[in-house]
Amino acid sequence: MLIEELLEYAEKLRDRDKPGKHAIKVCSAAGCLSLKSDAVAEELKKKITEAGLEEECWVKPVGCLGLCSKGPLVTVDTDGKVYQEVKPTDAGRIIARAAEGVSKETDPFFTRQQKIVLENSGQVDPEKIQDYILRDGYLALNEVLELTPQEVIDEVTLSGLRGRGGAGYPTGLKWNTVAKTGNVGKYVICNADEGDPGAFMDRSVLEGDPHRVLEGMAIAAFAVGATEGFVYVRAEYPLAIKRLKNAIKQAERAGVLGKNIFGTTFSFAVEIRIGAGAFVCGEETALIASIEGRRGQPRPRPPYPAQVGLWGSPTLINNVETFANIAPIMRHGGEWYAAIGTEKSKGTKVFALAGKINNTGLIEVPMGTKLRDVIYDIGGGIPDGKKFKAVQTGGPSGGCIPEQFLDHPIDYESLGALGSIMGSGGMIIMDETSCMVDVAKYFLDFTKDESCGKCVPCRVGTVQLYSILDRITKGEGTMEDLDELDDLCDLVKNTSLCGLGQAAPNPVLSTIQYFRDEYVAHIIEKRCPAGVCKIHKGERKQKEEVMA
Amino acid sequence: MAALAAAGKKVKTFVIDGKDVSGTEDQTIIEVCRENNIEIPTLCYLDGLTEIGACRLCLVEVRGSNKLLPACVTKVQDNMEVVTSSDKLKNYRVKILELLFSERNHICSVCVSNGICELQNLAQRLGMTHVHYPYLFPKLEVDASHERFVLDNNRCILCTRCVRVCDEIEGAHTWDIMGRGIESMVITDLNKPWGESESCTSCGKCVAVCPTGALVEKYKNAVDKSFSYKKDKLKFLPYLTTMREVKNEQS
Numbered sequence: 001m002l003i004e005e006l007l008e009y010a011e012k013l014r015d016r017d018k019p020g021k022h023a024i025k026v027c028s029a030a031g032c033l034s035l036k037s038d039a040v041a042e043e044l045k046k047k048i049t050e051a052g053l054e055e056e057c058w059v060k061p062v063g064c065l066g067l068c069s070k071g072p073l074v075t076v077d078t079d080g081k082v083y084q085e086v087k088p089t090d091a092g093r094i095i096a097r098a099a100e101g102v103s104k105e106t107d108p109f110f111t112r113q114q115k116i117v118l119e120n121s122g123q124v125d126p127e128k129i130q131d132y133i134l135r136d137g138y139l140a141l142n143e144v145l146e147l148t149p150q151e152v153i154d155e156v157t158l159s160g161l162r163g164r165g166g167a168g169y170p171t172g173l174k175w176n177t178v179a180k181t182g183n184v185g186k187y188v189i190c191n192a193d194e195g196d197p198g199a200f201m202d203r204s205v206l207e208g209d210p211h212r213v214l215e216g217m218a219i220a221a222f223a224v225g226a227t228e229g230f231v232y233v234r235a236e237y238p239l240a241i242k243r244l245k246n247a248i249k250q251a252e253r254a255g256v257l258g259k260n261i262f263g264t265t266f267s268f269a270v271e272i273r274i275g276a277g278a279f280v281c282g283e284e285t286a287l288i289a290s291i292e293g294r295r296g297q298p299r300p301r302p303p304y305p306a307q308v309g310l311w312g313s314p315t316l317i318n319n320v321e322t323f324a325n326i327a328p329i330m331r332h333g334g335e336w337y338a339a340i341g342t343e344k345s346k347g348t349k350v351f352a353l354a355g356k357i358n359n360t361g362l363i364e365v366p367m368g369t370k371l372r373d374v375i376y377d378i379g380g381g382i383p384d385g386k387k388f389k390a391v392q393t394g395g396p397s398g399g400c401i402p403e404q405f406l407d408h409p410i411d412y413e414s415l416g417a418l419g420s421i422m423g424s425g426g427m428i429i430m431d432e433t434s435c436m437v438d439v440a441k442y443f444l445d446f447t448k449d450e451s452c453g454k455c456v457p458c459r460v461g462t463v464q465l466y467s468i469l470d471r472i473t474k475g476e477g478t479m480e481d482l483d484e485l486d487d488l489c490d491l492v493k494n495t496s497l498c499g500l501g502q503a504a505p506n507p508v509l510s511t512i513q514y515f516r517d518e519y520v521a522h523i524i525e526k527r528c529p530a531g532v533c534k535i536h537k538g539e540r541k542q543k544e545e546v547m548a
Numbered sequence: 549m550a551a552l553a554a555a556g557k558k559v560k561t562f563v564i565d566g567k568d569v570s571g572t573e574d575q576t577i578i579e580v581c582r583e584n585n586i587e588i589p590t591l592c593y594l595d596g597l598t599e600i601g602a603c604r605l606c607l608v609e610v611r612g613s614n615k616l617l618p619a620c621v622t623k624v625q626d627n628m629e630v631v632t633s634s635d636k637l638k639n640y641r642v643k644i645l646e647l648l649f650s651e652r653n654h655i656c657s658v659c660v661s662n663g664i665c666e667l668q669n670l671a672q673r674l675g676m677t678h679v680h681y682p683y684l685f686p687k688l689e690v691d692a693s694h695e696r697f698v699l700d701n702n703r704c705i706l707c708t709r710c711v712r713v714c715d716e717i718e719g720a721h722t723w724d725i726m727g728r729g730i731e732s733m734v735i736t737d738l739n740k741p742w743g744e745s746e747s748c749t750s751c752g753k754c755v756a757v758c759p760t761g762a763l764v765e766k767y768k769n770a771v772d773k774s775f776s777y778k779k780d781k782l783k784f785l786p787y788l789t790t791m792r793e794v795k796n797e798q799s
Contacts, residue, residue, distance in 0.1 A: 299600070455602045
């Protein structure tokens with residue numbers, strides 16, 4: 001199919017849906033669905049039919065609208081006011097207002113964001129390819145096929161895009177390496193094994209706009225010379241898997257995936273591989289082992305997957321969000337993308353806000369935005385007038401950042417300098433009721449359970465770290481334990497085999513660095529300043545009582 | 549040298565601990581070290597089996613790399629400067645050994661491999677004086693269902709030499725790992741008792757390569773004068789290298 005035919009095909013499909021003038025968009029991502037947004041959609045449809053307004057309004061299921069804590073969310077047309085916590089009984093009123101005309105959204109949660117990755121999320125129906133095509137979808141792929149692979153790579157390099165999985169490796173450089181290694185049988189893998197507690201960026205992108213990821217993968221495949229691709233997605237995301245499967249089928253039918261894409265000699269097929277619930281499979285070499293049908297364990301790098309990857313072939317492996325950035329970069333040019341963000345971190349970043357914050361949900365901001373703006377302006381601050389204590393970025397591999405650094409910009413280097421990492425985009429906000437020792441213990445509990453057990457420092461070291469933290473939270477720690485923590489963290493960080501072990505001490509190191517007083521309070525005063533840890537004053541109190 | 553050039557392998561010259569050495573491009577740091585009598589402690593590495601870089605004892609410093617690199621899998625490069633025994637490395641190695649000792653049950657005085665154990669030997673050589681991490685002492689089962697051999701998980705350090713020798717040399721793949729993290733365990737077949745394993749050929753290679761007392765022969769101990777897989781492993785191990793060379797030539 002040529003691009004003109006594709007557009008014709010999309011328009012035909014759209015007209016078959018008989019859309020009305022105003023689209024009433026109901027969020028159908030996992031968050032809102034769990035709050036029964038499907039019932040709201042049904043009621044809206046019923047009310048429209050009852051009122052005979054089919055010409056005026058129609059109901060459209062869309063991807064994540066962002067403000068997950070206030071779901072189910074409903075909005076009208078583009079930039080319309082977002083109705084929050086909608087109940088089926090509100091249907092009549094929403095239809096009446098929609099017919100009157102659209103009032104614009106003014107909440108800073110929506111207006112302060114800049115959306116590139118999420119530009120279609122909340123706009124298109126994720127289960128219909130025509131919606132994506134009519135918003136310039138697969139246009140970039142069509143244009144790319146007229147360039148040389150090197151021109152595509154140069155454009156991505158010019159954009160300054162860095163890997164959104166967390167480590168921030170320059171995407172253009174990675175593509176170049178794969179392109180230059182070997183000739184045939186290369187693979188493209190999309191890493192959708194999002195495992196950080198409290199992070200749901202990749203899930204929302206796959207649920208809200210799956211075609212964008214597929215388009216990014218196809219462009220990457222053309223650039224590096226691959227003909228086969230895999231999306232490795234965790235089994236815990238059934239809706240994302242369903243929509244992705246559906247999207248692949250539609251894309252193949254439309255001729256934008258599969259053999260001879262857009263009538264050229266370029267062919268690219270995508271398959272889904274489902275993870276079995278191991279966090280370590282987000283590490284690229286473990287992920288590859290898992291796709292190959294082996295035990296999901298990492299192996300030492302080098303050689304990197306770019307040289308020796310899936311079944312020994314050169315393999316390009318990028319995160320969902322990285323691929324989602326590709327189509328807009330090719331459409332608007334690398335220079336346009338490079339103009340957004342900071343000197344070393346370009347573009348925008350999607351974050352999942354969670355924890356003690358008013359607006360829990362999904363946001364996208366330019367790199368270099370201050371943490372304070374994200375938490376107070378977009379996030380709406382801390383609920384119940386409580387005091388902010390720390391923000392945790394990067395999940396179990398990241399660290400906690402205290403209040404005095406809130407005016408630091410969000411980019412790879414700044415967060416690294418603060419002892420945390422950019423990570424994949426999870427942002428957990430903690431207030432005065434969170435105990436930082438308990439937080440560190442929580443993350444170590446996670447990493448010790450998720451350690452694959454291959455290398456000794458991670459397998460045994462994380463367990464020993466956890467047991468020291470556990471001791472401290474029970475009021476049985478000593479000041480020597482603090483030195484021991486430092487020492488053991490240094491060992492695990494420097495000698496572990498893969499990123500999981502190397503980054504596992506970060507939550508401990510950053511909390512000791514910024515909240516040492518809380519550790520000391522647990523050890524010396526036998527009390528938890530936040531009142532989270534149950535410390536039995538057992539022996540000392542008993543002794544005092546006996547003395548009295 | 550002429551033979552090497554004929555085989556199409558490039559020769560790299562570099563420095564290990566201030567000593568000028570050379571190796572072919574497909575050699576790893578550890579292979580060149582062993583050729584030059586430079587000692588690097590290892591547990592999971594065994595000449596003749598696939599290297600996995602898991603025990604982390606062979607980590608070395610390479611100038612220009614901000615990370616420590618495992619000598620068993622790192623290929624040699626021209627002009628690289630390798631340090632194999634700085635104070636930092638020695639300190640890390642002792643701590644890794646201590647972690648291993650704390651993980652399960654390694655009380656040498658009641659172990660059949662006392663005196664011929666590679667873990668014990670390394671602890672002595674590297675000057676480990678005590679274990680300052682609390683012992684975890686999990687209660688693990690002993691599988692004595694095989695008629696000639698015993699698996700004692702309490703002594704296992706999960707080096708996976710048995711898994712690899714069984715798969716790569718014997719071709720039986722009786723052994724594998726179950727579970728993850730601290731709960732990892734070597735198992736036979738699909739976690740059936742060893743004695744009921746259908747794939748095991750009772751060749752004893754796993755027992756010969758096991759560095760500790762996790763896999764042992766029944767009715768044998770360190771003071772026994774007769775042939776034992778464990779004690780006489782040096783008679784047996786060159787066989788591994790030969791087997792692998794044959795395998796490489798075939799592939």
